[in-house]
Amino acid sequence: xxxxxxxxxxxxxxxxxxxxxxxxxxxxxxxxxxxxxxxxxxxxxxxxxxxxxxxxxxxxxxxxxxxxxxxxxxxxxxxxxxxxxxxxxxxxxxxxxxxxxxxxxxxxxxxxxxxxxxxxxxxxxxxxxxxxxxxxxxxxxxxxxxxxxxxxxxxxxxxxxxxxxx
Numbered sequence: 001x002x003x004x005x006x007x008x009x010x011x012x013x014x015x016x017x018x019x020x021x022x023x024x025x026x027x028x029x030x031x032x033x034x035x036x037x038x039x040x041x042x043x044x045x046x047x048x049x050x051x052x053x054x055x056x057x058x059x060x061x062x063x064x065x066x067x068x069x070x071x072x073x074x075x076x077x078x079x080x081x082x083x084x085x086x087x088x089x090x091x092x093x094x095x096x097x098x099x100x101x102x103x104x105x106x107x108x109x110x111x112x113x114x115x116x117x118x119x120x121x122x123x124x125x126x127x128x129x130x131x132x133x134x135x136x137x138x139x140x141x142x143x144x145x146x147x148x149x150x151x152x153x154x155x156x157x158x159x160x161x162x163x164x165x166x
Contacts, residue, residue, distance in 0.1 A: 026118040027147050035145060035152040036107055036125070043105060043129075048089040052082040056146060060156040063139070067163045092131070101132040120155075121145045136164040 035054070042050035059078035064071060076084060096102060110124040123145060128138040141159025145152055 025147050025149070027114055027121045027145060027152070028118065029112050029114075031147065031152055032112050032121050032123060032145060033109065036109060036123075040105055040107060043089075044103070046089040046093040048082070048086040051085050051089070052078075054152070054154055055081060056153040056155045058156075059154060061158070063141075063157070063159045063161055065161045065163060068165070095131055095135065099132055099134075104130045119146060134166050136162075138162050 039051065039054060042054070055078050057078060059081060061074075061076045061081055063074045063076075065074060074084075092103060106128045108126040110126060113122045115121070121144070123143050124141075125143060126138075126140045128136070130136045139159045139161035141157055143157040143159075144155040146155055147153070
């Protein structure tokens with residue numbers, strides 16, 4: 001009898017863990033908005049590590065960047081994106097230290113499209129960052145998010161950015 005009870009308890013525990021895992025892999029709009037707030041907070045703190053930790057191991061991004069020198073297409077994997085993030089956070093930190101002007105960030109989530117199983121979200125985002133009147137970056141595009149064991153991760157993005165330096 002105790003063997004049956006032990007097996008029943010083990011099965012109940014396994015079922016409970018499965019339900020928790022399934023629930024922790026689903027996205028909703030609140031979770032998506034919280035992800036972007038976390039991203040903004042990390043950027044304000046120049047925390048490249050936190051931003052890299054928000055990228056999935058299979059992360060891929062495509063960004064077409066328009067600068068006064070012309071247009072450049074950047075196709076980055078996670079490692080390359082983390083390197084670029086570390087470099088840009090260090091540069092922003094140096095600019096802020098030199099100018100004593102904090103960056104002004106604006107994010108607009110235009111739409112969130114959840115997959116039928118809610119395991120993936122495609123988010124249309126517009127963002128801008130300005131440091132004083134000299135540096136301005138604006139971007140628009142889509143980002144694909146997934147959730148694993150409660151953590152929201154970016155699978156990648158496809159954006160167009162404009163950089164202006166005066």
